[in-house]
Amino acid sequence: MNEPVTSLIPLPRAVNGSAGSFRLETTTSLSADPGAEAVSGWLRAALGPATGCPLPPGEGGIRMRLDPGLPPEGYLLDVTPAGVHIGGGSAAGVFYGAQTLRQLLPPAALRRAAISAGPWEIPAQRITDEPRFAWRGVLLDVARHFMPVSDVLRFIDLAVFHKLNVLHLHLTDDQGWRIEVPGLPRLTEVGSWRSASMLGSRGHERYDGRPHGGYYTTADLREIVAFAAARHITVVPEVDMPGHMQAAIAAYPELGNGFAGPVRSAWGISEHVLNVGPEALDFCRAVLDHVCDVFPGELIGIGGDECPTTEWRDSPSARQRIRAEGLAGPHELQPWFTARLAEHLATRGRRLFGWDEILAGGAPPGAVVAAWRGRAPTTHAVRAGHQVVACPDIAVYLDYRQSDDPGEPTPVGTRLTLADVFAFDPVPDGLSESEAALVLGGQANVWTEHLESARRVDYQAFPRLCAFAETVWGPPGRDFAGFSARLPAHLARLDALGVGYRPLTGPRPWDARPDAPGHPRDLAGRLAELHEMTAGLRRVAT
């Protein structure tokens, strides 16, 4: 009898060991019933080069099939000495069963070429598994630092290795516009690059003196979408508006409120926001039309966070809009604007996805909220009847520093250790059952002001994303000691996958960034700030 497997991440619901083992051989075949063929093709491609086992089609060996009796994303993985059966409630379920199978093999099976002849032995066992949440997301900010397509595809593969199923792609910001839009060439000619980048966090006023840029063509984005879809990941695109728009305004100054300047080199929030005239709205609709053409998912992100109203207070056209629409003041312009975007998306059969600032003044009906300003906005969103994705900065912002070690690269935000991320639960205390049902799940956000390369993304994301995956896949009542005991075996898998994760022992000398100093925050100070920032939501709720 094998001991129950203890090193899988995320931890499955149930693992029952049995006698013997299955050995993957060069002659082992792989068959797939209708609906599971694509997953079998993916597994063949994933395992073949490293194991030398080509897994030809045929009976016996590994068999995949859909099992309508299982939950939609659930699977049953049965390993016996005679063969491996993977049943899934859907193709996604079969895919997650296949991901578990990969983790059960020796780590060398995860490499891209053979370094070992095996044996590729899997202890006999029966695993039944299903996720707790339907939204197991990760945000990648490709605006602050552009990531080549190959790095995005690699990141998707790492996300699905941990059974995540949503990639929120933050495509535009003050510091760069990364999506080609037909008919608006200056967005990429001008908006996709900046002359320099701030080094480290604000307050130090250091710059690197080096241009930074890049953008995705429509073909690039279609490739990302298709690659993700083949791995059961939905890409949720975000074009941030009406704030975080300085790159677009640098390209088309007529979209702004008099600003005529460059794409922003400093981090932080620009005061240069879209105007609220008809041309700016038409621009937004045209961009969203293109986004809808490229991204097939129901949800389209319009951002909506951190939009200063300073320029609107001084703008004759904003005052005219306020009068014409009967609004109470500049603070009502953003809700008005967001409602227009929601109406437009509805004409395309899509729903609006926005940061929790869209709750101020009432988010459009049917909007899905990404609740980031601490934990309170998740509660506010569900009490206003919205579906919500919980991504509080103080729990799951993976750009935040991992320890108090002064050698952490560009330490920003509050300290978020592996244990802190593991302790995250998307459902806040005090929700009724029907309110909790509106929490679609959780999302870890990888903001990249201080992550200029895939290597830096690896360091910030791993192994914390492994802990996060367990919080959104597994049932509540998790055990950090158990996770920690499984982690070393999992880190050997990440080694084989070439992930530059942060060592559990802390940063190495070469991880430090003395050239790019940070700004560590303490939790009490941040909580007070968040309380202040979300005061408007409390006024709406009461």
Ligand code: ACM
């Ligand atoms: C955000 O962190 N501004 C969503």
